[in-house]
Amino acid sequence: MVLRRAHGSDALAAADVWLRSFAAALPTVVRPHSDDAVRAYFRDVVVPSHETWVAEEPDGAGIVGVMVLADDTLSQLYLDPRWRGRGLGDRFVALAKERGPRGLDLWTFQVNKPAHRFYERHGFVAVEHTDGSGNEEREPDVRYVWRP
Template sequence: MSGVVLRRAGEADAGAAADVWLRSFAAALPGVVRPHSDDAVRTWFRELVVPRLETWVAEAADGSGVVGVMVLDDDVLEQLYLAPDWRGRGLGDRFVALAKERRPEGLSLWTFQVNRPAHRFYERHGFVSVEYTDGGKNEEREPDVRYVWRP
């Protein structure tokens, strides 16, 4: 996919990354209740995610700005969200390839059980489901599944 640059997020990207997260979450998970307001999500990106975690953004060369965000926390693929109109264009594939390059010993991640497109996406990239929960340990209280990738 030409015309999109993946790069480490800087302080100035926090707002745009949070906005991608918010738009993507709303589009992909309309039935999942978010426990935090939009402003709280923006604060979380500005004060924790971007400054403390390995955060990457996808920036479109066409002037669309930030169209994707990926966050790694040790060996956990913590966040991977794309602007809704950028899904299905290979951008998620590029982010997963980057995550595997950055964590060649392996990765894990959590996704909601209702997010079937995410299951298919991660399974296509070699992730295997290893644990299902009732959601009692996540803020949304939504049943989830843990995936693991090992080279």
């Protein structure tokens, strides 16, 4: 598996990973944007404006993971459902810590218990819980922080 910076041509494939992952991991969370709006956001905002990384299958068969860093925030980490539990998320978090050596923070939904276990296993600590009024989904969330 190759982790590399995303190019503009990766935006739609990265968005599709996001869509598949979100649907599989968060089936009860209502998405406020259509699939096409998510794809446009990745194409027009995420990939050109943020430090976006993708995981590409070694044979070039496709993008199976995406991670977005925005300063000291791990903004997005989504894997194709077929690639969960195979160490790819661990590699992305190691890369995020390398890129943010002073520390990182992130948000995840409270209903996403597998994400909580994953981030806690990587040394992140829950520091804030909200009622969801501050996010587009209106879904209760939790902020995690990692400090070296």
